Amino acid sequence: MSLADAIVAHVLRLETALYHARARLEAGTDGEALHDLRIAVRRLRSLLRPLRGKEGVVALEQAAAAVGELTTPARDLEVLIEQLRKRGLLAPASSRAARLMASHEEILRSPVLQQLFDRLAAWPADLRLAQRQGELRRLDGLLNKRLGKLKVRLQDALADPQHDPHRLRLLVKRNRYAQEAYPQHSPISADGVLALKAVQGALGRWHDRYQWCLRASQEADLQPLREQWKSEAVEALQKAEGKLLLLTDALAAKAKDRRRTKGNL
Template sequence: MSDFIEHCLNRVLALQVRLYACQARLTSCTDTEALHDLRIALRQLRSLLRPLRGLPAVDALEQGAAVLGRLSGPLRDREVLVAELERLGLPQLAMVDAGQRAAGYAAIASSRELAELMLLLDAWPASWREAARQGQLKSVEKRIRRRLRRQQDKLAQALRDPTHDRHRLRLLIKRVRYAAETYPAQSGLSKAVQLRLKRAQSQLGDWHDRLQWLAQSESLPALESCRAIWQQALQLAEQRADDALLALYGDFPFQG
């Protein structure tokens, strides 16, 4: 196999080891960062696989990571809300105790979705090596460059849409940024551009969080006292997000 094909294989194996470690940490409930680290590993796995779609065993593995990501999302959202309430000095509004949190972690660790993903990861090396032997990976770097360019073009077009949807821009920015971190040589994006992407993602994340909390406060009377704070924070987050998006405008010229 070429060095690049071997590098891709090793990256997947390293992420599998990290997922096993996160699973053990969730099971034992040893720290509060285990779920976050699990989701980071899933995100990195999907970023690695997304440009490889259509190659042997890739689609099933990416889908497995996506399913586990969706399963773990609500619990992570609750963690973020709890941290915000603690920051505001209102931990009693969290409506979740240590036992409930531990049960949630254990449910993820023992889930069918995680078990199935691990089985797919076990089968990955043999499938990847077989694809290399059959010559199916000869143009893999060219495939990656083409697909990353397509992602960047979508972002460029969305940035120029006067009626842009912040939710869609947040998704596009995440994909472009994570792809650049995973495939720096193939993305063609400088460190400075990646930093601006990171800033825009962070500002859009702040906006998204406050939007979600406000929506929850409409159905949860216990959160009513936070509405004014979050509404003010949302307006500030919107402005900061728009400023960060404007800074990206020149980094992604639309080719038409």
């Protein structure tokens, strides 16, 4: 299978996953439908990002980005409701459940979501056109270059003593999903991938509490939880720092391995 064929097949699998997630969201059958839809969108964007400049990529990526932006508030609300239920705070959780259901319905009715499916239906033909026009001849080298640059941006951010956890979280996610999209072109080792997952989880726990604290400053029924969430956020960030050191080492070790291998050729 050629690289272009593999990319088209991957997009078709993600399109199928998106249709399934939308159907589950329409049926209200489980609490993970929106999460799974967002994961499929994120993976689609990770597949497309290194292909910028190729036929139809910008339009499809913009459509995917719009769906990501559209669904973020509802997903944040889902996570908050789950947290409140775990703490036994059923009244504030229930008061938000109706708002969440309305958000789901708004997403399903939105032309933004339909536009993504329309773009997905048209995109394989765009890629085939780019292939016929010779735009994909150096695609292997382009992917190697762009995934390499993405890794370097992460390494630079990790090396900054004043690193911003928000930016680190974004770069970690981009590197992880880029590696999943193009494992044969990724400069990140297996240990590095495991470290990325660990850091993403740790920073995700911190980010959730950071967001909840912001909400608690505006929503009166959450204010009694604010100090506890602040404490948990500090603890989560401290734990994340240790995992960031492991990630730094894993990324550096891979770079050394590549130089040693190149020297032996």
